[in-house]
Amino acid sequence: MSRIYISGLLLMVMFSFSCKQNTLTLTPDPTKDTSSFTYDITGLRDTSLERTGEVRYVIFVERKTGKADNVVLSAHDMPAGMEVSFDPISADTASFYTTVVVRNTRVTEGEYKINIKGASPKGGIKLRYVNVKVLPYSNNATGLVGYFTETGTCSQSGSVNNEVNVELDETGPNKLIIKGLLSGVWTNDVKATIDPANKTINIPKQVQNSVTFEGDGTYDDDKIVINYTVKGATINESCTSTLTRKP
Incomplete structure (x- = not known):
């Protein structure tokens, strides 16, 4: 009787261990999320460069909740001679990475507040601001x-x-x-x-x-x-x- 009891106990332990070993961690499918789409733009930062020159850095447009949706990036309020663009893409289905490119051509020295806007049909408008300091020429x-x-x-x-x-x-x-x-x-x-x-x-x-x-x-x-x-x-x-x- 004791042998049967011990055998049964061993089977229960083995079954329990086997179940734990086969437990799967499920990752939510963003295409099936029924909550409202929200997103964020991270990685934006203040920069400085000469009157003529260029700086680049990577940002992340992150889907926070909801079914993945398209986000369009744009830049506004640049001074004469300054161009802010996104390389290689300015629009895609979130989440995605892209690179901010600030390019100066004989821009007047000073500090400028640049508006970076994200726009999504479902996630709405997000406004972010970065400061760009334009320095004198080294040459x-x-x-x-x-x-x-x-x-x-x-x-x-x-x-x-x-x-x-x-x-x-x-x-x-x-x-x-x-x-x-x-x-x-x-x-x-x-x-x-x-x-x-x-x-x-x-x-x-x-x-x-x-x-x-x-x-x-x-x-x-x-x-x-x-x-x-x-x-x-x-x-x-x-x-x-x-x-x-x-x-």
Whole structure:
């Protein structure tokens, strides 16, 4: 009798252990959740970058409750020259990750409050705010890089209308290379230096393609005004030109 009792007890213990071993943890299916859809946007943060530059960071659009629904992200209230986008997607069915991209092009220094909005047909509107601090250039010449149209007059050839490319001179800060001055030929690499304190530009005396360039002027974000001379065996020009940034 005792043997039967002990055997039965062992069977009960084994059955109980087997049930525990086969217990499943069930994960709710978001497509079958009948509660109202709610979501949240996490990972947004304050950032800083120079007047021209870019920062990136990842955010998470998280489904909190309810059947998964589409969420559309957008950014608002940026200053002139600032773009805020989402890469690779600005809309998807929550939950999803995406990257916030803040890109500056000659934005005025200062602190800006940017509105990040999430919109969902079922989850409604969510507003979040981030602060973006725009810092001065570490190299002020960066602000003049780009394509310009040169217009003006020269003492011998008369009117000037050329396409000019302004690049950074990597040999030091506040240095530029102006390609195409006077001729429109971009193999003429005219070196220039800017003084950000008083917004002036100087073209030191130099020889490029057998002719001598020299001049000075002023600048702002979108325009360079210069007086310069070009001298060589077959040329002797004194020019006053305005380089206007192309859109």
